[in-house]
Amino acid sequence: xxxxxxxxxxxxxxxxxxxxxxxxxxxxxxxxxxxxxxxxxxxxxxxxxxxxxxxxxxxxxxxxxxxxxxxxxxxxxxxxxxxxxxxxxxxxxxxxxxxxxxxxxxxxxxxxxxxxxxxxxxxxxxxxxxxxxxxxxxxxxxxxxxxxxxxxxxxxxxxx
Numbered sequence: 802x803x804x805x806x807x808x809x810x811x812x813x814x815x816x817x818x819x820x821x822x823x824x825x826x827x828x829x830x831x832x833x834x835x836x837x838x839x840x841x842x843x844x845x846x847x848x849x850x851x852x853x854x855x856x857x858x859x860x861x862x863x864x865x866x867x868x869x870x871x872x873x874x875x876x877x878x879x880x881x882x883x884x885x886x887x888x889x890x891x892x893x894x895x896x897x898x899x900x901x902x903x904x905x906x907x908x909x910x911x912x913x914x915x916x917x918x919x920x921x922x923x924x925x926x927x928x929x930x931x932x933x934x935x936x937x938x939x940x941x942x943x944x945x946x947x948x949x950x951x952x953x954x955x956x957x958x959x960x961x
Contacts, residue, residue: 810841 810816816838824831878885 810837810839810844812838 820831820834823834
C-alpha cells in the first residue's frame with residue numbers, strides 16, 4: 802500500500818488548482834485549502850496531541866463505568882461464575898498491559914524530548930563556536946603590543 806498522500810500540504814499544482822476551484826465555488830473552501838497548504842504539515846502533531854488528551858478523558862470515564870458496573874446494576878454479571886471470574890482476570894490483565902504501554906509511551910516521549918534537546922544544544926554550541934571564531938579580536942604581539950598586519954602584494958598601494 803502506498804502511504805504517500807495524493808494531496809500533501811505543499812505548493813503543488815494539484816493543491817493550487819484545488820485552492821483556486823475552492824475560491825470559485827465557495828470562498829471558505831478556498832481559504833480551507835490555503836490553510837491546509839500552509840499549516841497542513843503540523844496536523845500530525847496536532848492530531849496526536851488531541852488523541853492523547855481525549856484518551857485521557859475517556860480513560861477516566863471508562864474507569865468510572867467499570868466501577869459502576871462492578872457495584873451496581875447487575876448487568877455486568879452473566880450468571881456463570883467461572884466465566885465472570887475469567888472475564889475479570891482478563892480485564893485486569895488488559896488494564897495492566899494498557900498501563901505498561903502508557904508507561905512505555907511516556908518514557909519514549911521523554912527520550913525523544915531529551916534527544917531533541919541534545920540536538921538543539923549541539924547545534925547551538927556549534928553556532929556559538931563559529932560566531933566566536935568570526936568575532937574574535939586579532940591577537941596582539943606581546944613584544945610590541947601592536948596587532949600584526951598582513952603584508953602582501955596589493956595590501957598597500959605604496960608597496961607596489
